[in-house]
Amino acid sequence: MPDLPLIAWIAVAAVLGLVVGSFLNVVILRLPKRLEAQWRREARDILELESEEALLPPGVVREPSHCPHCKHSLGVGDNIPVLSWLFLRGRCRYCRTPISIQYPFVELLTAVLSAIIVWKLGPTWAALAGLFFTWVLVAASGIDMRTQLLPDQLTLPTLWVGLLLSLIPVFVEPKAAILGAAIGYMSLWSVYWLFKLLTGKEGMGFGDFKLLAVMGAWMGPGALLPIILLSSLVGALIGGTMIALRKHGREIPMPFGPFIAMAGWIWFIAGPYLWQAYMSFTGMG
Incomplete structure (x- = not known):
């Protein structure tokens, strides 16, 4: 360059x-x-x-x-x-x-x-890959917010790109990418079916499973728990604020994909710093 x-x-x-x-x-x-x-x-x-x-x-x-x-x-x-x-x-x-x-x-x-x-x-070439990752997350989040859809046309190619990048590797090794993709998908898949068995309702869409699999493929399994926790925290804050301001009804489903995307992007950029801050805050660092 x-x-x-x-x-x-x-x-x-x-x-x-x-x-x-x-x-x-x-x-x-x-x-x-x-x-x-x-x-x-x-x-x-x-x-x-x-x-x-x-x-x-x-x-x-x-x-x-x-x-x-x-x-x-x-x-x-x-x-x-x-x-x-x-x-x-x-x-x-x-x-x-x-x-x-x-x-x-x-x-x-x-x-x-x-x-x-x-x-x-x-x-760097890593930045070029990061730009692609970012643009897909913006598009997927916008679509999910408007329609509660996460199209396979966006999530699946991004998943495969993350797996292929691990062969170089750019961000994580192949083993971490494969495990991350599998664990990311299966973790939310398990939560979905457990929630459905207990309540008879669907708590999230299948697109959310695939989006978390994308995060695992790009960042490895170690990023999944922080991303889930961070997305839940962001979702609770934003959702609670919207309900309090009467911008969103309690009975209306709220898409979870944008929160996964937001948390995943933040971890992609600042994961090590956030982890170090957490360790220092808890006295474990």
Whole structure:
């Protein structure tokens, strides 16, 4: 890689994060609709029902960006990350419909997280892998928050990438990656079935098992317990706050995937420091 100061690489990562964040908004909004339409078609084929003539929703890559309300195609000036939203004051240029705050939020979040990855790992191949890991977590979290789905199209490739990286190895050895993936999946799988047997209800989705398996493949089995504990703590704090502010009803299920993703990313960046802080706090360090 070119010999540039670290601050320059961090700036490049932030700008790249803005651009990728714009694409992740498309993934978050379009992928679930596309999958649901495909599932309906497949279900009708299996049941031997007459096929629907309705067109599939826009794809993630090929179809150009457009206003979801008036369907007007967006120009280059309407697609500049963050700046276009600010310049247009959060409204569509053509129909003046409000544009969700999600767009600039995801773009800024991806930029900040990308910059932190390069700051932590430097201009290395490990940082490139870390950027991929980060972007998938942002997209998966956004989709889960909106639809309570964690698509296999995101979790499974990331799981396999983590396992393949262990062959080099980049973050963990192959044995740790394989054990981490298996234990991550089976731990939540066991909790799911125990909860269902005791209550008759489903406490989480199968996508959560796969997402924790991703964490195990990338960071090894030693990261799983801290990630589960941290995700539970973050989930309790955020969920309790939303319920207290009446932003979320007690009876409405809350997706757990974003909390796993958040805790996993934090541990990916700062796991050793958090562990050392915990050991020092408890007097064991």
